[in-house]
Amino acid sequence: METIHIQTESKQYDVFVGEGVISRLPEFLNSHLPDATKILVMTDEIVAKLHLGKVLSVLDHLNPAVFIAPGGEKAKTFDVYYDALTAGLENRLDRKSVILSLGGGAVGDLSGFVAASYMRGISFIQVPTTILAHDSAVGGKVAINHPLGKNMIGAFHQPEAVFYDLALLGTLPEQEVRSGFAEVIKHALIYDPDFYQWLRTNIQDLNSMALGQLSQSLIKGIKVKNAFVSQDERETGIRAYLNFGHTLGHAIEAEMGYGKFTHGEAVLIGMIFALKLSNELLDLNFDLENFTEWAARLGYQTSLPPQIGYDSVISRMKQDKKTVGESIRFVLLGKVGQPVLKEISESLLLDKLKAFK
């Protein structure tokens, strides 16, 4: 097991990474939250079928309550949020109770927001079950979606700990492995050229990754995330660099319909676009062809889906939280490991998108 210490302005906590780490939950609860009155395990219907039993068996003596959300992005609606709060009240959770999130980024975001707002904030623990959640479970951003925009209603609420049990990742479908791994690639590109080279050398097939390779990828990715959130918990500065690939990525995800195209797959296309912009506007000199070939070999789509219209994608990008006046703010790279923010006018963006397609 590896322990990564996360340090933010508001809180310090550990991320435990390894096979079987959920078995340490009782000991942690005993030592860190000895007054916990009740535990509510929040998960989604798919993860519930696959892994809820294992978590409940570990926590059996604490008689936890359970809330099961719909799978994927459907977990992040107002209705599901309301139902989860109702479950909390019906199960008599109080200010000393704990929410344990078992699932991917969607359940993590929902559970975290329930924990942030229930009785003005109670403790929560993340048990991530996707690769993508190496990103979402660390850093304390929690949110649900509004029909007019993704992650628009949320809070900053750090967990008490993250138990990243690699044994729970074995059931992930191929598409979800790809989705999560895009965020690993992002972390390497924005922060660590050596990590990027390590990925390029070691990762040639996402479906036959050795446990050691997966574990190294997640640990390095979490450390990069920590490097940003430890300096800028509330995204007033450098934390925005974590949005590399996300401006176009979020727009693609929304245009395609949540659930049809995964978050990471959309972000990977967004990163290719951002790298192209970086080459053209900042003289990055990145071998994009080689990167795109690698990404395609790993199973990623590498260009804009043909059904996506320029105007609608630009209008989506303008709705994003990164818009400044008529310009859209992009994270680009001056060098691998050196992100910069660049405002790009709508007209230039339209030209670049046309050339990208």
Ligand SMILES: NC(=O)c1ccc[n+]([C@@H]2O[C@H](COP(=O)([O-])OP(=O)(O)OC[C@H]3O[C@@H](n4cnc5c(N)ncnc54)[C@H](O)[C@@H]3O)[C@@H](O)[C@H]2O)c1
């Ligand atoms: N809070 C943050 O900082 C942050 C960062 C990045 C992404 N996000 C959010 O994370 C969400 C995406 O996260 P995600 O990709 O983990 O998606 P997800 O939680 O929707 O999970 C993807 C799918 O995989 C299933 N699944 C989860 N674990 C599984 C397992 N072990 N075996 C089999 N199936 C499993 C889920 O049921 C779901 O259908 C988005 O809502 C995004 O906005 C948040």
